[in-house]
Amino acid sequence: MLTLKGLSKTYRTGDSALNEVSFTVPGGQIVGLIGPSGAGKSTLIRCINRLVEPTAGQVLLGNIDLTRLGGAGLRTQRRRIGMIFQEYALVERLTVMENVLSGRLGYVPFWRSWTRRFPAEDIQRAWALLDRVGLMAHANKRADALSGGQRQRVGIARALAQEPELLLIDEPTASLDPRTSRQIMRLLTDICAERHLPAIVNIHDVPLAKQFVQRLIGLRAGQVVFDGAPQALDEAMLTHIYGEEDWQPAAPEEDDAPPEPTITDARALVS
Numbered sequence: 001m002l003t004l005k006g007l008s009k010t011y012r013t014g015d016s017a018l019n020e021v022s023f024t025v026p027g028g029q030i031v032g033l034i035g036p037s038g039a040g041k042s043t044l045i046r047c048i049n050r051l052v053e054p055t056a057g058q059v060l061l062g063n064i065d066l067t068r069l070g071g072a073g074l075r076t077q078r079r080r081i082g083m084i085f086q087e088y089a090l091v092e093r094l095t096v097m098e099n100v101l102s103g104r105l106g107y108v109p110f111w112r113s114w115t116r117r118f119p120a121e122d123i124q125r126a127w128a129l130l131d132r133v134g135l136m137a138h139a140n141k142r143a144d145a146l147s148g149g150q151r152q153r154v155g156i157a158r159a160l161a162q163e164p165e166l167l168l169i170d171e172p173t174a175s176l177d178p179r180t181s182r183q184i185m186r187l188l189t190d191i192c193a194e195r196h197l198p199a200i201v202n203i204h205d206v207p208l209a210k211q212f213v214q215r216l217i218g219l220r221a222g223q224v225v226f227d228g229a230p231q232a233l234d235e236a237m238l239t240h241i242y243g244e245e246d247w248q249p250a251a252p253e254e255d256d257a258p259p260e261p262t263i264t265d266a267r268a269l270v271s
């Protein structure tokens, strides 16, 4: 379980990016984080894994407050957080298997990682994960030979190889077509449920988020202005969160159906 208590961040420039953000994400739940550009979504994700130093507040993973840690303690606790990125962040010249195993690097002694000698149980775990994400047949391919959807599957398997207790997912589908985006969101929600993992997904595509997550949190100017089920997120609330900014993604190409003929068109056909 992840709990944020009064999390705030003011950058040195004076920009107040987060203002007293508090919420809890129980195991198995994916929260979709939405909001206009500059609302503080990336800052929130980065304050959780301490890539950005919060100005105030607590980040509790289980019962450990990550904001109090530094040095080795922080490094150890960061292993508990799996990250999944928009641009996958794979090592292109390494194989799929090697990329997945790199999720274990925080656990193996330096000399082993340097010689890429991973313990047998790590390799077994990596095979099981590749099976789960549907990439068994691609284990020995180089990452740069994969499609976008396959790369994101590697990114997911790598994050899981870490055996995380929390997933932070940043725009996982922003580089993917609509169909692949739905497959990736389905895989993520299934995996979180199976493993009882809490997750936060920063997502621009509100309709896609509404389709797959059980809970949405809307940020506006660093504050939580919506926290609830997708069904409760109506047009009025979306306008409140986004103001003038458009929350609709571009019309998906594959769903482009020919326009329904109007009555006038139909008459023209029979005349």
Ligand SMILES: Nc1ncnc2c1ncn2[C@@H]1O[C@H](COP(=O)(O)OP(=O)(O)OP(=O)(O)O)[C@@H](O)[C@H]1O
Pocket (backbone or CB within 6 Å): 011, 012, 013, 015, 016, 017, 035, 036, 037, 038, 039, 040, 041, 042, 043, 044
């Ligand atoms: N390194 C930084 N230094 C100073 N201000 C920053 C920094 N990073 C972000 N900000 C400011 O903090 C606020 C929140 O930015 P953030 O990137 O978290 O928003 P976001 O919701 O992720 O936006 P987007 O959807 O465009 O990525 C903005 O006002 C931004 O200008």
